[in-house]
Amino acid sequence: MSDLDLQNQLKKHLNDSTAASYLISGGQVLIRLNAALDFAALILGIKKATVANSTDFSLICDDYGIETIRKITHALILKPYGHSKKVVVVKEAQNLTLPAQNAFLKILEEPYPNSVIILTAENTKQLLPTVISRCQLIFLSTQKSGLAEEKSYSNETIATFKAFLFGSLVERLDSVNRKLKDIEKLSEFLEIWIEILRDNLIENIDRVKPDDFKKARASIQEIKRAQSLLQANVNSRLVWDFLALNLPAMNYHF
Incomplete structure (x- = not known):
């Protein structure tokens, strides 16, 4: 369905x-x-x-x-x-x-x-x-x-996502440097990250605090903005940095 x-x-x-x-x-x-x-x-x-x-x-x-x-x-x-x-x-x-x-x-x-x-x-x-x-x-x-449809995500994809979502700015930028070899996969990553966020919010809606719920919604909006930047042919490295600087820090871990 x-x-x-x-x-x-x-x-x-x-x-x-x-x-x-x-x-x-x-x-x-x-x-x-x-x-x-x-x-x-x-x-x-x-x-x-x-x-x-x-x-x-x-x-x-x-x-x-x-x-x-x-x-x-x-x-x-x-x-x-x-x-x-x-x-x-x-x-x-x-x-x-x-x-x-x-x-x-x-x-x-x-x-x-x-x-x-x-x-x-x-x-x-x-x-x-x-x-x-x-x-x-x-x-x-x-x-x-x-x-x-069943969804499955690689451990690498989830680890990269968590580094951004829960890490400090230094940890986020370090993650960017380590992922440079996959920089062209950013568009694919972003779509998966939105799915992971939405799926986990729904599955754990009873445990998510209102403040983190708002931050998760804001994160989805920032990821969508990053997708728009990629579609406008903005350099992928700059989009990585944009995400590192703009994704809200969350306390909720899944």
Whole structure:
């Protein structure tokens, strides 16, 4: 399933009228979470990159007991602050304990006004049938194309990227000097770096601090500026130096 296919599928669900709860299954864990964030952005009417910072968005992903249900209740009991709805995403809901699922059922049966709950699950076999029946189902294709395509990066590429992202200016410039033999590969590196940043932000969205989230977005913009410089035939070494000087220093390591 391509990005466009997914967007069209999600928009169709909204056009058919927004339900109170959805269950996204199929595909891989990162693909499901990515789809849930896309859907949350559409519901809130904001850009996907800003979803995690929205006061009307909550992500549940680190506790699957009764305490999780309390978190969901706390998130939804208040009226939306900056949007028409509040959205809660429960990542990999099949991990919810049986008592938690039974408690969760009450929220699904009597949803809070102006609220939307999005569950993701590897499969539906570990969820109570009554939980499933209260959700609109969205199934993602598992074929390896578009969003579902596996990505792999060489250790060298990731090491070079980390030297820039997390290193000091001296370390960044040293990395440039050591990578001069690959200077013509810069355009290829930049595209991969954007993919690495985006993939890891999505996969670890629950652990990224707001300040580092902003820096990651700024890094993507600087990398895109570097791509524009290359397309304008600016010397590759100068573009390397531009990146070394302009990429924000981040504290978040993946």
